[in-house]
Amino acid sequence: MAAQLIGARIKALREERKLSQDDLARVFGFKDRQTVSAIETGERRVTADELLLAVEKLGAPLDYFTDPFLLVGEGRFSWRQTNVGSGVLGAYERSAGRWIAAFRSIAPQVGRASPLLRRALGLTRHSRFEDAMEAGERFAAEFDLGDVPARRLTDVMERELGILVLMVDAFEGISGAACRLPELDVVLINRHEVAGRRHFDQAHELFHILTWDAMPPEHSEEAKEVGGNRVEQLANNFASAVLMPKAALARYGEWAEFGDDELVIRLNTAANELMVTASAVKWRLVALEWLKPARARAISDAALRNNGHEAPKSIPPLLFSKPFMEVIGLAVDEGRISTRRAAGLLDLAVEDLTDLFVAHGVEPPAEL
Amino acid sequence: MARHHGPVLVDTNVILESHRIGAWAALAGGYPVETVEDCVIETQTGFQRRRAEQQIDAAALRASLAGIHAPGDREIAAAVVRASDIALDIGERSLWAHTLTRTDGWVLCGPDKASLRFGVRLGYRDRLVALEQLLKEAGYRPKEPLKLAYTSKWLEKTLGELVLAEEADRT
Numbered sequence: 206m207a208a209q210l211i212g213a214r215i216k217a218l219r220e221e222r223k224l225s226q227d228d229l230a231r232v233f234g235f236k237d238r239q240t241v242s243a244i245e246t247g248e249r250r251v252t253a254d255e256l257l258l259a260v261e262k263l264g265a266p267l268d269y270f271t272d273p274f275l276l277v278g279e280g281r282f283s284w285r286q287t288n289v290g291s292g293v294l295g296a297y298e299r300s301a302g303r304w305i306a307a308f309r310s311i312a313p314q315v316g317r318a319s320p321l322l323r324r325a326l327g328l329t330r331h332s333r334f335e336d337a338m339e340a341g342e343r344f345a346a347e348f349d350l351g352d353v354p355a356r357r358l359t360d361v362m363e364r365e366l367g368i369l370v371l372m373v374d375a376f377e378g379i380s381g382a383a384c385r386l387p388e389l390d391v392v393l394i395n396r397h398e399v400a401g402r403r404h405f406d407q408a409h410e411l412f413h414i415l416t417w418d419a420m421p422p423e424h425s426e427e428a429k430e431v432g433g434n435r436v437e438q439l440a441n442n443f444a445s446a447v448l449m450p451k452a453a454l455a456r457y458g459e460w461a462e463f464g465d466d467e468l469v470i471r472l473n474t475a476a477n478e479l480m481v482t483a484s485a486v487k488w489r490l491v492a493l494e495w496l497k498p499a500r501a502r503a504i505s506d507a508a509l510r511n512n513g514h515e516a517p518k519s520i521p522p523l524l525f526s527k528p529f530m531e532v533i534g535l536a537v538d539e540g541r542i543s544t545r546r547a548a549g550l551l552d553l554a555v556e557d558l559t560d561l562f563v564a565h566g567v568e569p570p571a572e573l
Numbered sequence: 574m575a576r577h578h579g580p581v582l583v584d585t586n587v588i589l590e591s592h593r594i595g596a597w598a599a600l601a602g603g604y605p606v607e608t609v610e611d612c613v614i615e616t617q618t619g620f621q622r623r624r625a626e627q628q629i630d631a632a633a634l635r636a637s638l639a640g641i642h643a644p645g646d647r648e649i650a651a652a653v654v655r656a657s658d659i660a661l662d663i664g665e666r667s668l669w670a671h672t673l674t675r676t677d678g679w680v681l682c683g684p685d686k687a688s689l690r691f692g693v694r695l696g697y698r699d700r701l702v703a704l705e706q707l708l709k710e711a712g713y714r715p716k717e718p719l720k721l722a723y724t725s726k727w728l729e730k731t732l733g734e735l736v737l738a739e740e741a742d743r744t
Contacts, residue, residue, distance in 0.1 A: 210657060253651040260646060267646050271653045273660065307660075314658070536660075540690030540735055545585070545615075545662035548622050556624040571722040573586045573684060 209247030211256065214270045216245040217277050218263050232262045273310040274550060276302040282384045283413055283422035285406055289378040294425060297376055300552075301384070301393055304525070307550055308369060308532055309389050311542060315535035317528070319389045320367035326415040326443075330435055337412075337439040338492065341446025354448050355404035355480035358411075362392065363528055368414060370407065371529060372396035372522045380428040383410040383417075390414045396521040401482035401512065403522075405430060408444035416440075430485050445489040448481050460495045469504060473513035483509035523564050525551070530565040537570040544573050576710040577680055577702070580639065581606045582672055584683035585615040585664045587704055587723070588634070592616075592627055594717040596708055597637070603711025605639035609671050612664040613641055644670040659691050682707060684722040686731060693735045703728040 219229050219241075226238035226245075233255060235241060243249035251259075260267050269275070282298055312318055326340050345354045348361045362368040368390045375381075375395040380402065384391040392410040394403050406428065413422045413436075420436045427433065430441060454460070457471050476483035487504060490496035533551075536542045542550075548558045555573055562569040581604040583591075588608065591597040600606060613634060618626045635641060644667055652670040661669065665688045672681055673695070680702045681692060692701050704723040708715060721727050 211654070251654060253647065253654050256650045256654060257647060260650075267649060267653070271650075271657050273658070310658075311660075537686065539738060540659070540686035540688075542660040543662050543665055543685040543687035545622055545665065545685065546660050546687070549662060553622075554624040555622050570686070571684075571727065572720045573590075573722055 210273055211251045211270050212245045212247045212249075214277055215241075215251075215259055215263070218259075218265055218269070219245075221278070222263065233258055274303050274307040276306045276386070280305060280384050280386050281417075281421070282382050282424060283410075284382045284425045285380040285409065285428040286425060287378045287380070287428050289376060289425075291425075293376055294379070297379060298382075301371075301373065301382070303550060304371065304373075304529075305369070305384055305386065305389070305391050307542075308391075308529060309386060311536045312532045314541055315532055315539060317532050317535070319369075323390070324366055324415060325418065326412070328416055328419065328439065330420045330439070332439060334438060334442045334492070337442040338446040341408075341443040342450050344443075345447050345450045350447070350450075352453060353479055354450065354453070355400075355408075358404065358407060358447070359526075362407075362411060363526070366390075366414075368392055368411070369526070369529060370394065371525050374524065381406040381410055383413040383422065385414070385417050390417075396524065399482070399511070400480055400519050401476060401485065402428075404448055404480055405444055405482065405485055408447045409440045411447070412440040412443040430482070431488050442492060445485060445492060449475075449479055449486060449489045451493065453479060454486070454490065454493070454495070460490050461497075465504075468500075469508045469513070472504070472509060476509075476512045483512045524561060525565075527565045527567065530562055530567045534562050534567040534570065538568070544570055577604070577707070579605070579678035579680065580675075581702075581707060582668060582679055582681045582683075583608050583612070584668050584681075584685070584688065585612045585621075585662075586684055587682050588612065588616045588629070589621060589623065589627065590704060590720060590723055592629055594715045594719060596704075596713055596715055599708060599711055599713035600704075601637040603713070604707065606637070607640035607642065608638060609664065609667040610641055610643040611667040613638075615662075615664045642671040643667075644674070648674055656691050656694050659687050659694070661685075661687055661691060665691075684728070686735070689728075689731060690735050690739070693732065694739055698732055698736065701728065701732060 226241040229241045230238045244251055256270060259270055280302055284294055286294065328336060328340060348365055350357050359370050362370050370392045373393050373396060379395055380398055381394040392407060394407055422436055426437055454475065457475050463471055472483045472486050476486045487501050491498050491501045533547050537544055537547055544555055548555045551558060559569040583606055591600050614620055616629045616634060617631060648670040652666065652673055665683060665685060669691055672679060680700050682702050682704055689701055703725040705719055706725045
């Protein structure tokens with residue numbers, strides 16, 4: 206693995222610098238390019254002197270070649286955000302990239318490799334919004350998400366689809382992200398968002414993961430439940446249907462027949478029970494043509510704010526996730542990552558790392 | 574086992590634990606204790622990665638040490654290429670990078686399993702010692718109990734497990 210990592214990083218940098226294997230062979234003083242090829246594929250181990258030569262001649266720090274907890278041109282992110290500058294987003298992406306790279310590197314070592322095959326939705330950017338909604342309905346039914354799909358969504362994404370779902374502390378304005386690596390799919394969710402928004406973001410990012418090859422998402426998109434470009438609108442329609450299947454909404458009665466006050470009460474009630482926002486329920490009803498758009502627009506935002514509560518009733522979920530912490534815990538226990546390194550990776554004190562293991566129900570390593 | 578009289582290389586965890594139980598003077602007085610610059614930095618507030626940080630006087634710590642080393646890129650590279658899949662923290666990696674340059678009768682005291690695994694992989698199992706053993710042989714009885722990972726029994730059990738794990742990884 207060590208030889209593969211260093212070789213892959215040398216190859217990445219060579220390609221970035223637009224050098225051929227022959228060019229690199231001359232830099233290293235090899236007779237031919239075959240030696241470079243063997244190093245890049247991990248067949249041949251790099252010596253310490255060659256590694257230092259790479260540092261010197263390719264102008265990258267030693268850790269670039271040796272730190273497995275870095276994403277080097279491999280991860281593609283799609284962020285959902287509101288008014289977050291590219292500098293802030295870039296800095297946060299580097300932090301998130303380290304967690305993801307660490308998981309990617311460690312999980313196979315502790316027997317938790319990602320699934321070999323990926324699931325995908327058969328939709329394209331030319332699909333109709335109705336097709337996306339139908340796919341969402343079928344997803345909820347086929348994966349047996351039940352009466353409150355938001356409650357089981359994370360479990361299904363992790364267990365059935367092998368997606369790493371991480372609850373994170375993100376800068377204000379960052380709602381979440383989807384990230385695709387060659388061997389791993391990840392969804393990041395800002396755990397400090399209200400529950401309804403978190404669930405919608407998660408289902409939205411799920412759409413991107415399931416359609417990434419057919420319609421790769423933009424690097425950054427504005428977080429909203431309606432509007433956006435075509436791919437975003439398809440994602441929103443899919444997310445709405447996953448979280449609010451027709452059957453779940455039908456049990457509240459004939460929506461078009463409610464008076465104004467009753468409609469607001471029902472919207473807030475349904476939103477609370479389905480663990481989404483009342484605004485999302487409203488626009489889902491419009492998409493189903495169970496509510497006229499003009500009537501939906503006439504409902505004041507204030508009436509639906511916090512699903513009718515004074516303030517959002519929300520305790521943030523635990524940081525990261527149980528599968529993630531299990532992998533870190535196993536790696537620490539097996540001596541594959543040191544406790545201090547793990548704590549540094551997650552930006553925690555050693556005692557806080559122990560507490561987080563315990564909170565997730567993961568056996569903590571020996572106290573240091 | 575005969576009492577060790579040669580150099581003792583320690584990491585950040587050992588310096589912190591020795592200070593916590595008031596045993597640092599006994600350890601540094603009983604052996605020529607050495608470490609690396611990165612570990613000294615990690616014992617200072619803001620770098621300890623502990624919830625309640627200890628105040629460890631840097632000048633006093635430096636004065637009590639028989640050697641503080643600063644391995645460069647060459648030594649770090651030599652260590653990393655031998656086991657880059659084991660993710661050590663900066664101080665732990667730096668300590669091993671220095672240790673691998675030595676030819677004298679050193680022992681290393683660093684209780685993290687990843688650091689121990691690094692030592693086992695490179696064939697230094699017999700050079701890995703527990704803080705408890707060092708203090709005992711220096712004639713010091715801690716008034717406060719050591720945490721489990723610093724005890725001789727835990728180290729023996731852990732090294733046995735790591736030897737088996739390394740063998741399993743090779744096959």
